Amino acid sequence: MRHVIDKRVPAHPVPVIRISRLTKSYGHGDATVHALRGPSRPGTDEPEGVSLDIEQGDYVAVMGSSGSGKSTLMNILGCLDVPTSGRYLLDGIDVGHLDEQQLSLVRNRKIGFVFQSFNLVPRTTALAQVELPLAYAGVRAAERRRRAMAALSLVGLGERAGHKPNQLSGGQQQRVAVARALVTAPALLLADEPTGNLDSRSTEEVLALIDGLNATGRTVVLITHEDEVARHAKRVLRLVDGQIVSDVRQAPVDGPPPVLSPAGVMA
Amino acid sequence: MILWQTLRFAAGGLIANKVRSALTMLGVLIGVASVILLLAVGNGSSQAVKESITSLGTNSLTVSTGSAFGGARSVASGSVKKLTVADAKALASDGDSAAIRSVAPVVTTSTTALYGNISYSPGSVVGTYPAYFETANQKVAHGDYFTDDDVLGSRKVAVLGATTAKQLFDAEDPVGKKIVLGGTPFTVVGVLQAKGGSGFTDPDDVVIAPLPTVQNAFTGFGAVNQILVQASSADTTTAAQSEITRVLLGTHAIADPAKADFRITNQASLLTARESTTKTFTVLLGAVAAISLLVGGIGITNIMLVTVTERTREIGIRKALGAPRAVILGQFLTESTLLSVIGAGLGVAAGIAGSHFSIVGIKPVVIPESVLGAFGIAVAIGLFFGSYPANRAASLRPIDALRHE
Numbered sequence: 001m002r003h004v005i006d007k008r009v010p011a012h013p014v015p016v017i018r019i020s021r022l023t024k025s026y027g028h029g030d031a032t033v034h035a036l037r038g039p040s041r042p043g044t045d046e047p048e049g050v051s052l053d054i055e056q057g058d059y060v061a062v063m064g065s066s067g068s069g070k071s072t073l074m075n076i077l078g079c080l081d082v083p084t085s086g087r088y089l090l091d092g093i094d095v096g097h098l099d100e101q102q103l104s105l106v107r108n109r110k111i112g113f114v115f116q117s118f119n120l121v122p123r124t125t126a127l128a129q130v131e132l133p134l135a136y137a138g139v140r141a142a143e144r145r146r147r148a149m150a151a152l153s154l155v156g157l158g159e160r161a162g163h164k165p166n167q168l169s170g171g172q173q174q175r176v177a178v179a180r181a182l183v184t185a186p187a188l189l190l191a192d193e194p195t196g197n198l199d200s201r202s203t204e205e206v207l208a209l210i211d212g213l214n215a216t217g218r219t220v221v222l223i224t225h226e227d228e229v230a231r232h233a234k235r236v237l238r239l240v241d242g243q244i245v246s247d248v249r250q251a252p253v254d255g256p257p258p259v260l261s262p263a264g265v266m267a
Numbered sequence: 268m269i270l271w272q273t274l275r276f277a278a279g280g281l282i283a284n285k286v287r288s289a290l291t292m293l294g295v296l297i298g299v300a301s302v303i304l305l306l307a308v309g310n311g312s313s314q315a316v317k318e319s320i321t322s323l324g325t326n327s328l329t330v331s332t333g334s335a336f337g338g339a340r341s342v343a344s345g346s347v348k349k350l351t352v353a354d355a356k357a358l359a360s361d362g363d364s365a366a367i368r369s370v371a372p373v374v375t376t377s378t379t380a381l382y383g384n385i386s387y388s389p390g391s392v393v394g395t396y397p398a399y400f401e402t403a404n405q406k407v408a409h410g411d412y413f414t415d416d417d418v419l420g421s422r423k424v425a426v427l428g429a430t431t432a433k434q435l436f437d438a439e440d441p442v443g444k445k446i447v448l449g450g451t452p453f454t455v456v457g458v459l460q461a462k463g464g465s466g467f468t469d470p471d472d473v474v475i476a477p478l479p480t481v482q483n484a485f486t487g488f489g490a491v492n493q494i495l496v497q498a499s500s501a502d503t504t505t506a507a508q509s510e511i512t513r514v515l516l517g518t519h520a521i522a523d524p525a526k527a528d529f530r531i532t533n534q535a536s537l538l539t540a541r542e543s544t545t546k547t548f549t550v551l552l553g554a555v556a557a558i559s560l561l562v563g564g565i566g567i568t569n570i571m572l573v574t575v576t577e578r579t580r581e582i583g584i585r586k587a588l589g590a591p592r593a594v595i596l597g598q599f600l601t602e603s604t605l606l607s608v609i610g611a612g613l614g615v616a617a618g619i620a621g622s623h624f625s626i627v628g629i630k631p632v633v634i635p636e637s638v639l640g641a642f643g644i645a646v647a648i649g650l651f652f653g654s655y656p657a658n659r660a661a662s663l664r665p666i667d668a669l670r671h672e
Contacts, residue, residue: 080587081666101591107665108589119584119669123283133588135272180588 013056014092016188016219017077021049022086024072035072036083037242049086050244052237054221056187058253059214061233062223069242070223071192077221078111078190079103091187108136112181114210116193118173120165126152126176127161133184151179155209171202178209182218189213191222195229207232211257232259273594277601280574291570292610295645298560299614300621302641305556307622307631309549314632316545320538326501327402329532330354330494330511348519348528349490352478357518358496358511366506368499369398372491374481378449380474382435389431390472392448394481395495400426402497405475410442410457413477421479425453428473429461448474451484504533553637560641563610564648571603571656582660583668596661603653604646611645 024036025047037047050073054060064070075081076088079095088095091110098106112133113119120129130148139147152158155175165173174194181189191210195203211232214220222233230236234251237244251258281288332350355372374394380387399405400412413424425446432441432455441455453476462470482488498507508531515529516522575582582595615638622631 075666078587080669081664104586104589104591106589107587113587115669119580119587121581121584123279132585136585136589136591136594 015053015055015089016058016091017052017054017221018087018089019053019076020051020087022051022076022083022088023047023049024069024076024081025084034242035069036076037069039243047242050242052244054219055253056219057214057217059211059220059232059234059251059257060222061230061236062221062239063225063227063230063236064239065225067241068239070239072242073239074190074192074221074223077188078113079107104136108133109184110187112184112186112189114174114177114181114189114191114194116196118165118170118177118197120173120176120180122166123164125162125164126157126168126179129165129176130180130183133180137184147183148179151183152176154182155179156205169202170198171205174198174202174206175209178206178213182213187219189218189220191220193223193225195224195226203229207259211260214257215260232257234258273597273601274605276598277605280578280598280602281605284574287570287573288606291566291606292613294563294566295560295607295610295649296563296614296617298556298563299611299641299645300617301559302553302556302644303615303618303633303637304621304626304631305552306549306637307618307633308626308629309545309552310634311632312629313542313545313549315629316541317538320534320541326498326504327404327534328496328498328504328507328511329534330496330515331492331530331532332490332528333530350492350494350515350529351490352488354515354518355491355494358494358514361510361514366498366503366510368497369402370497371396371399371402371495372478373399373493373495374478374486375492376481376485378485380431380435381447382444385435387431387434389428389434389474390469391474392481392485393473393475394478394486395475396478398497399475399495402495405462406460407457408460409440410455413456413475418477418479421483422477423451423453423480424456425474425476426457426459427455428459428469428471428475430469430471431474432458448476449485453480501535504535508533556641557644560645560648563645564607564652567603567606567649568652568655570606571599571653572659574602575599575656575660578660579663579668579671582663583665583671586663586665586668592661596657599657599660600650600653603657604649607645607649607653611642611649614645615642 021038022036023034023038025032025034027033034047036050038050039048040046041048062070062073072081076083077090079090082096090106093106095103095106121132127145127148130151131144134144134147149158149161152161155178157172157175157179160168160172165176168176174197178194189210194206194210198206207229210220210222214234220233222229224230234249234253234255234257236246236248236250238246330350350372352372355370358367359370361367372395376392376394377388377390378392380389393399396418397412397415400407407426408429410426413422413426416422417424425448427435427441435441435446436444441458444455445452446455447453459471459473459475496507496511498504511531512524512527516524516527519528521527585595618638618641619633622633625631
């Protein structure tokens, strides 16, 4: 993989995510719903779009109630959905100009997903789940197995590599999903309410994993509506009706995540 | 992605829904098996007809009374002359005829045969000349034919067909024994080889005796039923046919060949006619089978559409993980092709197994091309009918697929 984790902070690093004037709307005419709109243009009701930079190594929590547009933002950031207008640069690449084939390559190489509902492939062992993105990337079987096992060990599930989703608890399933997301060493980890379906103990386990990943330099964007979860992030964005209404930095980009830092910064 | 991986995913998908996959395969299985089996039945019946006709001798010609355009008109015009022994003699004595090898007039009757206290009615009692045996492809298995001397002497001798011999004598040796036919005692001189029956009449249920003896005892010395002519070879049957026409027009004093009061049947032409009939039969059977194969293919489409709908979410997950379009397409195509390949393979096995049993009295003969063809078409159907659902799966937008409930 090309993404060497660089602990030094360059003078002007290329942001991992740069979106400018991004809008997403559904429907036509009067029935148009703007899921992402940003501030209105001065003097009109036209949406100007959301603009946002996320730097390498940052840990961003996007908060908002349901319908605030946070999931739409997440889908666009993950190249699962296309914006109605605006530009999206992922790792310096303008995603808007890519075709379906190239998009699948981007999803495979640059993004790791963790979903609220785990989204594991049914009837497939944990090891095969984690191997899947590597298989799509064309990694050879032996190498694939080695890396998948390493990722599973990292999330503490090395013993359960042969288990299928229905033989794993919710927390374990989500840890498999985390292993699957990190196995390709992507530039960006996208987590959509990763703890939404988990009990408090599993929540702590999964968040600890994500904190650990960020501590080793991985950029994380996490969507949540729980303050407890947002406490783990270095930067918290609040979305209301498709607009960013607050942007709070809780810890420096180049430091460890707040929960892991010795000071134990509280929001 | 590696082929092996794709195959494993596809097999996994099929195993996950065992009953559904099995029923879909059953559709293809029935289609392929019926193509193979029905074509084999058609082929078998065509071969049976061919054999029964060639067993009569392909270079034999049968002359019988009646117009070539149907008997009724000639009867109405009152000009019908029955075939006689004289006609046969005229044909036999026709010097420049190289095409005609032998001639045998035939009378047929039926009567009851008695041996000891056993009474049996053979299918037919035939009176003819010794040439009949060769022309009609009748070979003696045991004993001997009767001779020209027997004919000249009007001797009361008879050759029995295999069925008749079995009915009258069972395990006893009939040769040299005396049987009573319609009150006249006959000495059995030979038993014919069994020809085996095809169709409704048993060619082995027959008693053959010298012509004058039968005429004297049963039919009288008038007309004969048929004149059996043997051409010198299968190639000269046409020449022999025109020769017979010329001679008989002469003896019957008919100037216009269109008004001929006799009819010549050529075994070879009969064979061709029957062959084309059975060919039509085979094609019809094949068409029915092909339809069932098509229905099996539609079954694949149907089940694959269900599978794609059911697994939309899974497709979404795979796309989110970066599966290219081709991989998703390949996965579902492999699945549908696997269904058709396994179904077709089992169908071939079932078809070949089924062809070992005789069906409505016909022994099926498997056509090798039909096996390859049916298998190939089934696999192609799997690819073709699977491509629509697979395409649908591959072109799903990841976000729609992931949100699918």
